[in-house]
Amino acid sequence: MSFEEFKPLNEKSLVEYIKATPALSSKIGADKYDDLVIKEVGDGNLNFVFIVVGSSGSLVIKQALPYIRCIGESWPMTKERAYFEATTLRKHGALSPDHVPEVYHFDRTMALIGMRYLEPPHTILRKGLVAGIEYPNLADHMADYMAKTLFFTSLLYHDTTEHRRAVTEFCGNVELCRLTEQVVFSDPYRVSTFNRWTSPYLDDDAKAVREDSALKLEIAELKSMFCERAQALIHGDLHTGSVMVTQDSTQVIDPEFSFYGPMGFDIGAYLGNLILAFFAQDGHTTHGNDRKVSTIFRILICMFIALWDQHKDGPGEAYLADIYNNDEVLKLVQENYMRNLLHDSLGFGAAKMIRRIVGVAHVEDFESIEEDKRRADCERSALEFGKMLLKERRKFKCIGEVVSAIQQQS
Amino acid sequence: MSFEEFKPLNEKSLVEYIKATPALSSKIGADKYDDLVIKEVGDGNLNFVFIVVGSSGSLVIKQALPYIRCIGESWPMTKERAYFEATTLRKHGALSPDHVPEVYHFDRTMALIGMRYLEPPHTILRKGLVAGIEYPNLADHMADYMAKTLFFTSLLYHDTTEHRRAVTEFCGNVELCRLTEQVVFSDPYRVSTFNRWTSPYLDDDAKAVREDSALKLEIAELKSMFCERAQALIHGDLHTGSVMVTQDSTQVIDPEFSFYGPMGFDIGAYLGNLILAFFAQDGHTTHGNDRKVSTIFRILICMFIALWDQHKDGPGEAYLADIYNNDEVLKLVQENYMRNLLHDSLGFGAAKMIRRIVGVAHVEDFESIEEDKRRADCERSALEFGKMLLKERRKFKCIGEVVSAIQQQS
Numbered sequence: 001m002s003f004e005e006f007k008p009l010n011e012k013s014l015v016e017y018i019k020a021t022p023a024l025s026s027k028i029g030a031d032k033y034d035d036l037v038i039k040e041v042g043d044g045n046l047n048f049v050f051i052v053v054g055s056s057g058s059l060v061i062k063q064a065l066p067y068i069r070c071i072g073e074s075w076p077m078t079k080e081r082a083y084f085e086a087t088t089l090r091k092h093g094a095l096s097p098d099h100v101p102e103v104y105h106f107d108r109t110m111a112l113i114g115m116r117y118l119e120p121p122h123t124i125l126r127k128g129l130v131a132g133i134e135y136p137n138l139a140d141h142m143a144d145y146m147a148k149t150l151f152f153t154s155l156l157y158h159d160t161t162e163h164r165r166a167v168t169e170f171c172g173n174v175e176l177c178r179l180t181e182q183v184v185f186s187d188p189y190r191v192s193t194f195n196r197w198t199s200p201y202l203d204d205d206a207k208a209v210r211e212d213s214a215l216k217l218e219i220a221e222l223k224s225m226f227c228e229r230a231q232a233l234i235h236g237d238l239h240t241g242s243v244m245v246t247q248d249s250t251q252v253i254d255p256e257f258s259f260y261g262p263m264g265f266d267i268g269a270y271l272g273n274l275i276l277a278f279f280a281q282d283g284h285t286t287h288g289n290d291r292k293v294s295t296i297f298r299i300l301i302c303m304f305i306a307l308w309d310q311h312k313d314g315p316g317e318a319y320l321a322d323i324y325n326n327d328e329v330l331k332l333v334q335e336n337y338m339r340n341l342l343h344d345s346l347g348f349g350a351a352k353m354i355r356r357i358v359g360v361a362h363v364e365d366f367e368s369i370e371e372d373k374r375r376a377d378c379e380r381s382a383l384e385f386g387k388m389l390l391k392e393r394r395k396f397k398c399i400g401e402v403v404s405a406i407q408q409q410s
Numbered sequence: 411m412s413f414e415e416f417k418p419l420n421e422k423s424l425v426e427y428i429k430a431t432p433a434l435s436s437k438i439g440a441d442k443y444d445d446l447v448i449k450e451v452g453d454g455n456l457n458f459v460f461i462v463v464g465s466s467g468s469l470v471i472k473q474a475l476p477y478i479r480c481i482g483e484s485w486p487m488t489k490e491r492a493y494f495e496a497t498t499l500r501k502h503g504a505l506s507p508d509h510v511p512e513v514y515h516f517d518r519t520m521a522l523i524g525m526r527y528l529e530p531p532h533t534i535l536r537k538g539l540v541a542g543i544e545y546p547n548l549a550d551h552m553a554d555y556m557a558k559t560l561f562f563t564s565l566l567y568h569d570t571t572e573h574r575r576a577v578t579e580f581c582g583n584v585e586l587c588r589l590t591e592q593v594v595f596s597d598p599y600r601v602s603t604f605n606r607w608t609s610p611y612l613d614d615d616a617k618a619v620r621e622d623s624a625l626k627l628e629i630a631e632l633k634s635m636f637c638e639r640a641q642a643l644i645h646g647d648l649h650t651g652s653v654m655v656t657q658d659s660t661q662v663i664d665p666e667f668s669f670y671g672p673m674g675f676d677i678g679a680y681l682g683n684l685i686l687a688f689f690a691q692d693g694h695t696t697h698g699n700d701r702k703v704s705t706i707f708r709i710l711i712c713m714f715i716a717l718w719d720q721h722k723d724g725p726g727e728a729y730l731a732d733i734y735n736n737d738e739v740l741k742l743v744q745e746n747y748m749r750n751l752l753h754d755s756l757g758f759g760a761a762k763m764i765r766r767i768v769g770v771a772h773v774e775d776f777e778s779i780e781e782d783k784r785r786a787d788c789e790r791s792a793l794e795f796g797k798m799l800l801k802e803r804r805k806f807k808c809i810g811e812v813v814s815a816i817q818q819q820s
């Protein structure tokens with residue numbers, strides 16, 4: 001069997017592919033193919049995902065198809081996204097190796113990634129949050145991932161030659177960016193056949209979003225920032241469904257939307273989804289998802305500043321050591337940078353909240369609430385908070401004030 | 411003679427080159443080579459520029475050398491800049507054809523552009539301003555050039571696919587961007603062997619710039635915006651020495667620093683240099699360079715908004731017609747966009763003023779003041795105004811307030 005041109009794999013051809021690929025077969029072990037267990041688990045919207053478990057090893061094969069899987073061939077989507085996913089998994093994996101699964105193999109023609117299988121009890125973080133499970137190391141781990149991947153791919157560490165080279169490469173992932181532009185920054189604010197919400201309860205709320213000029217002003221600024229500002233190599237889809245966890249392990253997956261964009265888009269995606277989890281609990285604070293927001297952000301800021309201090313004489317060209325040459329000026333610019341990052345994160349986080357309530361893709365946190373009326377009430381609270389946050393984000397001086405606002409809103 | 415690999419031309423080989431190149435020889439006319447008058451006039455810092463005038467036609471040949479001409483081979487600089495210059499001359503020329511000289515020929519190997527000779531009485535705008543000459547159409551022409559080149563290469567007109575493609579191409583001009591980063595955003599704020607100023611009069615002033623934490627905070631934000639924000643295809647060096655004028659004609663030349671950057675960098679360069687011209691007149695307002703600042707900016711804003719209104723249903727994806735779907739919301743976002751653009755322009759303009767007084771490259775406006783003490787006094791006023799503008803730019807609600815501030819400072 002030849003794999004010299006693209007073809008979607010099935011459970012049978014997958015085994016042939018693994019046999020023909022030493023980087024993969026070595027993980028399974030020779031002559032161990034008879035008892036292989038293969039399971040297709042792509043519950044995402046875009047790809048095939050096969051779990052391959054043998055007696056002496058395991059792996060995951062992820063293959064991108066040239067369209068969005070859940071919609072079908074009517075919504076084409078370049079399979080080149082697999083190239084950007086693999087490239088970012090490797091880059092982010094080199095920067096935060098404990099929190100990104102190892103890539104064993106990438107085949108651009110086949111749009112195929114062979115990577116570590118995140119064995120049980122790894123579960124999707126969102127499912128864990130819905131179930132009310134606590135992950136004691138989660139904030140530390142996510143802060144490590146975000147601080148390192150964002151810092152080291154920004155001009156705080158890159159010289160501008162390296163930065164523009166890297167930006168150039170990821171400009172190629174424009175189709176995936178365009179999908180984000182549409183579903184996050186555009187569709188929720190206009191009539192679109194893709195939008196849905198808990199009807200009829202939220203009909204007026206959805207309409208109010210489409211008629212809110214102040215909200216449209218803010219979303220336009222964020223959309224332009226998303227499209228124009230190459231601040232760091234961001235994951236691009238860092239919600240709680242892109243993180244797999246156990247009590248000890250936190251693994252960030254699925255960076256196919258990655259590109260050089262604003263850092264706040266990643267931080268905001270994560271914070272916004274934590275806030276959604278809070279509102280999905282009907283205002284009860286038993287699981288502490290409100291406090292999770294401040295904990296992760298505070299640790300992230302500390303780690304980020306520590307990296308900055310540590311590498312202030314490094315290759316980064318945004319703040320040159322012979323200009324920012326004393327503690328006073330360094331502290332001044334760091335505080336300013338972090339305040340701007342907070343505001344960007346709150347804005348993008350709010351945008352991500354809003355789109356999950358009145359846009360195309362919803363979240364299990366709310367979907368798992370069976371009764372429509374009760375779900376709508378939770379969603380309305382989250383939506384109102386998201387709208388307030390998007391409009392008022394610049395008034396928040398620290399993450400603590402955001403948590404207070406969450407508690408007041410609920 | 412072969413021109414298949416790069417070689418610097420001289421007045422003799424230049425004629426051979428023209429003869430061998432129909433796009434150029436057709437401008438001169440056949441058999442007219444005996445009475446050709448060739449003059450090398452590259453008074454810039456980077457290139458050779460030959461004016462070629464025959465009895466039936468004329469042209470200019472501009473050739474980039476692989477180093478900065480005025481410093482020599484010790485400061486290498488890619489000759490690929492000629493590619494970006496030619497590409498932008500053609501792109502901007504298509505958008506504002508009355509204000510960009512026609513390109514007849516481009517040879518990437520030879521880093522050579524053949525283009526329209528801007529015949530006498532065309533003169534460098536800066537020289538005209540120093541001489542106190544009035545150009546009645548200048549503001550209209552420059553507003554036309556800036557409004558059209560910036561609007562049509564931004565996401566107000568581009569879809570994001572076209573935008574990222576174009577951004578990718580111009581990421582290649584990173585070496586020229588790095589030169590700007592150094593001389594505009596870095597060197598004036600640190601000890602650098604390239605810096606110079608009117609010494610000893612401005613010794614303390616230069617030191618004060620290097621010790622001003624608030625100033626360093628602002629210049630860092632602008633540097634990051636310059637490096638990260640791909641808002642439009644900007645000229646990249648739009649000072650009054652990059653414009654040639656007569657009473658009727660205004661021609662923008664030398665876009666070798668062009669790339670996708672913040673619009674405010676172009677507008678600010680032009681405004682900042684007009685403000686420098688004002689301060690070089692020792693505070694006398696006879697030439698009205700203060701009022702020139704408000705006139706050009708107001709016309710620019712009007713033209714820009716008119717283009718936006720005209721193309722609001724066009725391909726641009728920043729403000730989609732079905733979201734910004736009534737006059738109220740459209741006016742709201744336009745005013746916000748223009749206020750941000752004013753603030754960006756004032757910041758970059760201030761940075762350009764400062765660097766012309768304490769950085770490597772100075773301006774004839776001041777240099778033509780022979781007496782050191784008097785020159786230093788003018789420069790100090792301009793420097794103080796630049797510093798104030800950089801720190802306080804967000805407080806200005808309109809360009810009129812800026813002109814009032816100029817008049818108060820002088």
